[in-house]
Amino acid sequence: MAEKQEPIDTPPYSEQTGSSTAIKPQYRKPHDSAVTFEEYHYYALRTREEEDASEAPKANWKEIVLRKKNPHPLGGANPALQTAHESTVQEASEHLHISDEEWTNASRAFRxxxxxxxFYLITTDVLGPYGVGFAMGTLGWGPGIALYTVFGFMAGYSGYLIWKVFLGIDSYEFPARNYGDLGFRTWGTIARHVTNVMQAIGLLLLLGQVTIQFGENISQVSKFKLCYVVCPVIFIAVGFMLSQIRTLKAYGLIANFAVWLNLLVIFITMGVIANSPPNFAISVLGSAGSAVDPESIAPDDQGNYPSIIHYAGMPTNSLVGSINGLLSGVLAYSGAQLFVEFLAEMRRPRDFLKAMWGAQLFIYTVYLVYGCFVYHYQGQYSFQPSYQGVSPYGWQTAGNMISLIAALIAAGLYGNIGVKVLYNNVLIDIFHVPSLTTKRGKFFYAAIVPVWWAIAFVIAGAIPDYFGFVAIISSSMLLNLTYTMPPFFVLGYDIQRHAIQGDGFDPVTGHVMREETTVGRLIRGFTSGGKFQVAMNIWHVLYFLCSLSMCGLGMYAAIVGMIDAFKVHQLNTFSCRSPLNLNA
Incomplete structure (x- = not known):
């Protein structure tokens, strides 16, 4: 689906002469609403031309594995220039002169x-197959495989849309740094704020989800002798210390170690599941059968559990349970909201598309192989997470402890990224808190981190129903961030791109030709570009609306499922009784 971005009536860059009277990019305020789409697009096209003419960077696997970067990626680039983008307003106010070359070199130094x-980063970001067997059990063989295939393809398509928009609005002069920048440059300030708030909330809920999951881990490992409410506290206490690592680069080897730990858990559970019965007793709390047909996991008077069964199609009379299982697929493929961060650090962002589709294919293969394997051996007893659904206590403990280490690393990352998204894109923009580069800003940031983790703890304590909480996260935030936002952004991008009049942006005068109302311009942009482009615009509107509809349906199913879950006596808020302990 690679699509080369062609300039629309834009003059060749070599023809630009004369003294510029336009405001130069280095003297613009961050997220300046006075900068038009035409200006963003003009500089993006120029940047893409330069990137296409440059040699593709070779993968340095030592840097990939250790997450270390060349301190002087441009050879002779001045490292001090790399801070230019972070202090634009301050430097401008102090009347410091920044040349065009210095400004673009500072941007290149990040890439x-x-x-x-x-490919590696996307795989690390998205891979997480522990709920696939459960989802297959709620959907049946046919719908499960089909829907995981569709969700996987559409997640890749959303990644393609993000890539397309990024290529058209990112440049050395105006680098796009995060997901909210796509919304800002295609639809405006409100879209940016909504996107940033959703991303921050999504990361907070993910942190809560990890806290729930591994609070239960600790509880199960302790054989429920430890007061349950203490278990998330232990997890949070260790994770909080990890989140004090200020930069993602400093995570280095441990961030990659988490991937191999997860693969180890996958192989362990596959071996154990193939040679031992399911964990029948725990199935009432989070198995596929508990979601779609509780009778299929209910023991008889002698304590014998029903035989393992499989559904070829979707189980009857189980719409809510099947939708909740489907939402596990949404969680499985979520991660597109971080793609912009990956693109922003690429020397040649065009190469992202191959890496993204390759990673999606790898992830899809792992999901289907592992999910079908678990469902084949455990049927309606397939549990979420899968490593808690094995019956031997020793292997339960092994899976719990190995995944716990990986989860602590993930939680530290969620805490680190989440607080930064909240601080840089919400608190600074809306509440005007001091910048992180200032001493006051660093103290303010340090004060927010424990508050962030405390909120995650409250969520973890209040909603111990893990798979129900996954449904809430997936339907409310992750589905929108992965499937709703990309078509919305690309629709705005294509409309504005085809609404450009005349020569577009003039870099000498800064003039942009706009002779009609905003509504008229958007309508003209929607209907321009030829029949195929108009058809694609209509398709993206439908994609956007279908995703919103799925969000509403998912929220309904998640809330109904959560209400039913809280009817179970074991699920008490902030209780010493573990939600996994059926004998208490």
Missing amino acids: TASGGAC
């Missing part, structure tokens, strides 16, 4: 990643 590195 060092190769396509191979992005």
